[in-house]
Amino acid sequence: MxxxxxxxxxxxxxxxxxxxxxxxxxxxxxxxxxxxxxxxxxxxxxxxxxxxxxxxxxxxxxxxxxxxxxxxxxxxxxxxxxxxxxxxxxxxxxxxxxxxxxxxxxxxxxxxxxxxxxxxxxxxxxxxxxxxxxxxxxxxxxxxxxxxxxxxxxxxxxxxxxxxxxxxxxLPAFDRTAGLAEVVKGGFIADTGILDLIEENAAVLSAPTLDDHAMEVLAELIARKIQVKATVVSADLKESHLREILNYGHTFGHAIEYTERYQWRHGAAVSVGMVFAAELAHLAGRLDEASVERHRTILTSLGLPTTYPGDRWDALHTAMRRDKKTRGDLLRFVVLQGIGNPVRLEGPDPALLLGAYDAVTSS
Structure with a gap:
């Protein structure tokens, strides 16, 4: 259809x-x-x-x-x-x-x-x-x-x-699932039905090949995520306010891509970036622990990464300061005030940033 x-x-x-x-x-x-x-x-x-x-x-x-x-x-x-x-x-x-x-x-x-x-x-x-x-x-x-x-x-x-x-x-399976990270993002910031659909079909979506049912589910997910973006950009083309919510997970994710010299897939980096943002929101008192865990569960079910090495904070922090949302020396993040309710977090305490980083690090 x-x-x-x-x-x-x-x-x-x-x-x-x-x-x-x-x-x-x-x-x-x-x-x-x-x-x-x-x-x-x-x-x-x-x-x-x-x-x-x-x-x-x-x-x-x-x-x-x-x-x-x-x-x-x-x-x-x-x-x-x-x-x-x-x-x-x-x-x-x-x-x-x-x-x-x-x-x-x-x-x-x-x-x-x-x-x-x-x-x-x-x-x-x-x-x-x-x-x-x-x-x-x-x-x-x-x-x-x-x-x-x-x-x-x-x-x-x-x-x-x-x-x-x-x-x-x-399309190779990992390329497909890496792209699904952006679909997951659309579920967390706007259309929570996307999350339900993925939770019900994660196994078929991450399979090496897609059967007819999986293709139908994928088509539905793609259309729903496009609708999320269409609604946002129709109201705010030049990212003066609302469109910033589309950057959920991207501040940390882009920093990973830069630090890794773009050897990481964009979706994989954004996947870790969303978990970082969820942990940051939790530490700031804006998101409950169950919602943070839902991030990890959904992303892991698709074969996406949720952790990053723990010895690269200085490089990541420097890269984040170049993010397009940064204003002067003020770091700005998109976080969730509950699933489906994205907000801005400006100038978070450095201790919160380090705490969120610690929560996504792997040995």
């Missing part, structure tokens, strides 16, 4: 979740676009070639830019390569970029589109759970620097988003 989620605001668009969506995505390209750049990672070369053929069959010129997989593709050097392709292909402001791949590719493609000629259209075609439920929706684009993740970027809403579930059939 095809699901369509509306994202409202200044530049409304739809997110379509279903199967065999390539032709529909091509048909959604504006009539004014004569050239289309498909940005994709190496593992998707064959699919990118198919997409290019469909675009050319629609009467447009199509070029492809193959970029490194995962976070290695989110650099200024790779963005500059894409700009070079656009320049050599005579792309104008009426032309379109398509991001075909995981969250890193859609982040990069969105940033390239946002920065070329001060903004051209972008259509996102995420192929991973993470890309579908988080990166491709909401208009956040960006690249990493040596100083941290997503520190350079722009808000640039897509023309449309196409989440083709066929892409997930061959």
């Amino acid at each position: 095809t699901r369509i989620i509306e994202v409202t605001g200044a530049a409304p668009y739809t997110v379509t979740v279903g199967n065999n969506l390539t032709d529909a995505a091509v048909q959604s390209i504006p009539d004014t676009a004569q050239r289309v750049l498909v940005v994709h990672s190496a593992p998707l070369r064959e699919r990118a070639d198919v997409l290019r053929g469909r675009i050319e069959a629609s009467g447009r010129n199509a070029v492809v830019a193959e970029v490194p997989d995962a976070e290695e593709g989110k650099t200024a050097e790779v963005a500059a390569f894409c700009w070079q392709v656009l320049g050599k292909s005579d792309f104008t402001r009426s032309d379109v970029v398509i991001g075909l791949g995981g969250g890193a590719v859609t982040d990069l493609a969105g940033f390239v589109a946002a920065s070329w000629l001060r903004g051209v259209g972008v259509i996102q075609m995420p192929t991973t759970v993470l890309g579908m439920v988080d990166a491709a929706v909401g208009g956040k684009t960006g690249i990493n620097t040596t100083e941290g993740k997503n520190l350079v970027g722009a808000f640039h809403e897509p023309l449309s988003v196409w989440c083709d579930l066929e892409s997930l059939a061959t």
